[in-house]
Amino acid sequence: MATSATTRDALCALRHKIAKIEGRLAERLDDADAPVPAGAKAGRLCIGADRFDRALGGGLPRAGLVEIHGRASRDAGATAAFALALCRLSAAAGKPAPLLWIGMSEMFREAGRPYAPGLAARFGLDPELLLVSEARKFTDALWVAEEAARLDCFLAVLLEIRGGKLELTQTQRLHSRALVSGRPLYMIRTAAEPSPTAASVRLLVSPAPAAPRRTLHGPLEGSIGPPGFHVTISKSRTAIPAAFTLEWNDVAFRERGAPTSEDSVPVVPLPSGRPGASAAPGEGMARREIFSGSAAGLQPAREQHPAYRRARRAG
Amino acid sequence: MGVAEARAMHPFLDIVEADPVADRRLLESLADWCDRYTPLVALDGEDGLFLDITGCVHLFGGERCMLDDVLARFFHQGFDVRAGIASTPGAAWAAARFGYSPLVDPGQEEDLLAPLPLVALRLDAVTRAGLESVGLRTSGAIMSAPRAPLVRRFGRQVVLRIDQALGRVEEAISPRLPVPSLSAERALAEPIGLLDDIEALVGLLAKQLRIDLERRGEGAESLQLNLFRVDGAVSRISVGASRPLRDPKLIQKLFHERLAAVEKDIDAGYGFDVVRLSVPVVARFDAIQSDLNGEGGDQGGDIAMFADRVRARLGNQAILGTRLVGSHLPERAAIPEPFSAMEKPKPSISPSSRPNSAKSADQSACATAKERPVRLLERPECVEVGFEEAAKGPQMHFRWRRASYRIARSEGPERIAPEWWRGEAETEPRDYFRVEDEEGRRYWLYRQANGGENAPRWFLHGVFA
Numbered sequence: 001m002a003t004s005a006t007t008r009d010a011l012c013a014l015r016h017k018i019a020k021i022e023g024r025l026a027e028r029l030d031d032a033d034a035p036v037p038a039g040a041k042a043g044r045l046c047i048g049a050d051r052f053d054r055a056l057g058g059g060l061p062r063a064g065l066v067e068i069h070g071r072a073s074r075d076a077g078a079t080a081a082f083a084l085a086l087c088r089l090s091a092a093a094g095k096p097a098p099l100l101w102i103g104m105s106e107m108f109r110e111a112g113r114p115y116a117p118g119l120a121a122r123f124g125l126d127p128e129l130l131l132v133s134e135a136r137k138f139t140d141a142l143w144v145a146e147e148a149a150r151l152d153c154f155l156a157v158l159l160e161i162r163g164g165k166l167e168l169t170q171t172q173r174l175h176s177r178a179l180v181s182g183r184p185l186y187m188i189r190t191a192a193e194p195s196p197t198a199a200s201v202r203l204l205v206s207p208a209p210a211a212p213r214r215t216l217h218g219p220l221e222g223s224i225g226p227p228g229f230h231v232t233i234s235k236s237r238t239a240i241p242a243a244f245t246l247e248w249n250d251v252a253f254r255e256r257g258a259p260t261s262e263d264s265v266p267v268v269p270l271p272s273g274r275p276g277a278s279a280a281p282g283e284g285m286a287r288r289e290i291f292s293g294s295a296a297g298l299q300p301a302r303e304q305h306p307a308y309r310r311a312r313r314a315g
Numbered sequence: 316m317g318v319a320e321a322r323a324m325h326p327f328l329d330i331v332e333a334d335p336v337a338d339r340r341l342l343e344s345l346a347d348w349c350d351r352y353t354p355l356v357a358l359d360g361e362d363g364l365f366l367d368i369t370g371c372v373h374l375f376g377g378e379r380c381m382l383d384d385v386l387a388r389f390f391h392q393g394f395d396v397r398a399g400i401a402s403t404p405g406a407a408w409a410a411a412r413f414g415y416s417p418l419v420d421p422g423q424e425e426d427l428l429a430p431l432p433l434v435a436l437r438l439d440a441v442t443r444a445g446l447e448s449v450g451l452r453t454s455g456a457i458m459s460a461p462r463a464p465l466v467r468r469f470g471r472q473v474v475l476r477i478d479q480a481l482g483r484v485e486e487a488i489s490p491r492l493p494v495p496s497l498s499a500e501r502a503l504a505e506p507i508g509l510l511d512d513i514e515a516l517v518g519l520l521a522k523q524l525r526i527d528l529e530r531r532g533e534g535a536e537s538l539q540l541n542l543f544r545v546d547g548a549v550s551r552i553s554v555g556a557s558r559p560l561r562d563p564k565l566i567q568k569l570f571h572e573r574l575a576a577v578e579k580d581i582d583a584g585y586g587f588d589v590v591r592l593s594v595p596v597v598a599r600f601d602a603i604q605s606d607l608n609g610e611g612g613d614q615g616g617d618i619a620m621f622a623d624r625v626r627a628r629l630g631n632q633a634i635l636g637t638r639l640v641g642s643h644l645p646e647r648a649a650i651p652e653p654f655s656a657m658e659k660p661k662p663s664i665s666p667s668s669r670p671n672s673a674k675s676a677d678q679s680a681c682a683t684a685k686e687r688p689v690r691l692l693e694r695p696e697c698v699e700v701g702f703e704e705a706a707k708g709p710q711m712h713f714r715w716r717r718a719s720y721r722i723a724r725s726e727g728p729e730r731i732a733p734e735w736w737r738g739e740a741e742t743e744p745r746d747y748f749r750v751e752d753e754e755g756r757r758y759w760l761y762r763q764a765n766g767g768e769n770a771p772r773w774f775l776h777g778v779f780a
Contacts, residue, residue: 074718078780098618100379115649115690120687132636153618209755226750
């Protein structure tokens with residue numbers, strides 16, 4: 001049945017309102033009828049590791065504040081990389097948009113500045129679309145983040161702060177602005193005590209040994225392949241605290257030790273994180289095939305295997 | 316008379332050393348203040364100012380009123396000032412210093428100069444002495460003397476100065492500051508001092524400017540706010556825009572950030588009585604139509620405005636984009652550059668929407684496909700690499716920033732040679748290794764020979780994902 005223009009208009013206005021309440025991005029008029037990709041829960045960013053996504057009730061929120069904690073500033077490589085991987089996942093779906101990385105000068109001096117060629121190689125993020133904002137003071141960094149959070153033209157905003165005292169109201173402001181604009185704001189904190197924040201999810205991220213490179217003859221002994229992360233969900237409305245060891249294979253995460261079908265994973269790491277023929281048009285679909293496939297794959301025996309069990313105690 | 320003699324006569328004499336630099340600064344600040352009368356203000360020697368008031372007189376109610384206004388305001392600031400208004404800079408100079416009446420009507424220059432001494436013609440001391448030695452003691456005397464012998468004996472300067480003073484030769488003054496292409500100003504009866512008032516006024520002035528900008532089809536690329544304080548101090552506040560601006564609201568927003576940043580440096584004192592908003596740099600402004608959904612159209616506008624505001628508040632280096640350069644040296648391959656220069660057609664990120672024909676883009680992607688760190692240290696940091704005894708045999712470790720890291724695995728080397736064609740001091744190639752420590756942190760180390768004699772040195776250059 002054809003709906004009249006006024007009904008559609010009213011429907012659209014209501015959808016916008018609901019989207020705003022739910023804290024996700026409103027559909028545009030022209031693709032309001034487009035089907036939502038099956039399996040991907042609306043407003044949730046599915047990271048590809050099944051158990052992780054289920055624990056968070058469908059994935060990480062696509063809008064709002066997400067806290068990523070690192071233990072020390074020497075882990076800054078891992079925490080930033082984890083956030084960048086999340087950016088890459090949200091970039092895969094939508095239009096290209098610039099990524100804003102806000103950091104403090106002291107952090108950049110100590111842990112290194114964002115290096116665009118590396119971001120392109122590992123996360124497929126376009127160097128032209130990387131904006132780096134360097135703030136000297138803690139309050140300046142927060143101000144930039146607040147201003148950026150209200151814009152919906154960024155892919156995501158990375159706010160990297162070290163130490164410092166964060167007020168609850170400050171994070172509430174960041175969170176509500178990011179919710180309204182429908183964009184994620186990843187707040188990376190290192191060397192700081194977890195304090196009450198408005199973020200709906202807090203993850204503790206630390207580096208894990210990388211998996212060996214895959215070759216046609218199986219894993220290459222002693223090589224450094226897809227990077228690994230120990231991730232602990234330390235706060236979430238839906239999940240109980242749990243620990244995971246995740247691996248980033250340039251396209252999506254997978255949990256280390258989870259069953260996988262060997263042939264759907266790129267044999268060699270692909271340049272710029274572009275998946276091969278397996279994931280050309282409907283990437284979301286392809287990823288589901290890869291990671292929800294129940295075929296018992298070959299699994300390299302690894303010493304780090306029970307790592308997540310060990311960490312669970314701490315959660 | 317020497318200082319000692321003067322002190323002997325008047326023991327309580329206060330002696331202040333001459334400070335030409337401070338005098339110069341004072342004169343420049345006065346010149347800044349005179350900007351309120353005309354944009355063309357030039358310094359004249361150590362103690363004078365030239366104001367080109369062509370076309371500005373009617374704004375102040377005529378020459379006489381303007382002169383009175385200038386003199387009164389300077390008097391209230393504590394300066395004893397003489398002024399002259401004439402059709403030529405030379406005549407005005409003479410009128411201010413030697414004339415009986417400060418106003419010289421056009422055509423009266425000769426009458427003014429004739430009785431005055433030679434100094435009034437701005438001749439240097441040597442020429443003056445020469446002219447006086449032959450009995451030419453007044454300007455009138457040399458003006459009526461035959462020109463050819465004067466030039467032959469005393470050089471071209473004498474007749475040039477006469478011609479300049481009488482308007483036969485055009486003399487241009489060189490203004491201190493570039494003249495903005497557009498400006499709007501408001502003189503206030505009651506001086507203002509609050510930031511909110513200044514911001515509101517900026518909005519009003521921007522509205523005035525908008526009309527002119529629209530008529531010319533241009534937008535402002537940089538804006539300058541001049542605040543003239545009652546007692547003569549002038550504050551200049553500039554903001555830049557990464558794309559041409561016209562909207563008064565946006566201009567007001569930019570100045571809001573800038574004023575908040577420089578709040579401490581602005582001393583309102585007794586208030587500002589003239590506020591001027593000028594546009595030193597303009598650029599073509601293209602209107603962009605948005606689509607029917609009310610969005611789209613101007614995609615980069617929000618980001619440009621955001622970047623401008625961040626820069627207005629935190630300085631020009633506060634937000635940077637990246638430019639890739641075809642260089643093998645990691646630190647040179649990506650150069651941070653100001654955001655405003657990033658006006659390029661944007662290639663897509665997402666692999667699904669990338670057209671297959673973009674072959675060159677693919678090639679450049681292949682160039683970056685090598686393993687590169689996500690963070691690069693500003694400069695490579697020296698590390699010590701060594702062996703230590705462990706249960707499984709000798710184990711490599713490195714020491715960075717006084718902490719020791721045991722190397723679990725490593726990959727490499729990737730050799731990167733220095734760019735010899737740039738003629739740099741660094742001549743030894745670097746061998747880069749990817750290294751993972753026992754806790755899973757991945758680093759980018761490189762080894763470099765040290766002059767060919769000692770053991771190679773190791774550096775840490777970046778951190779991997």
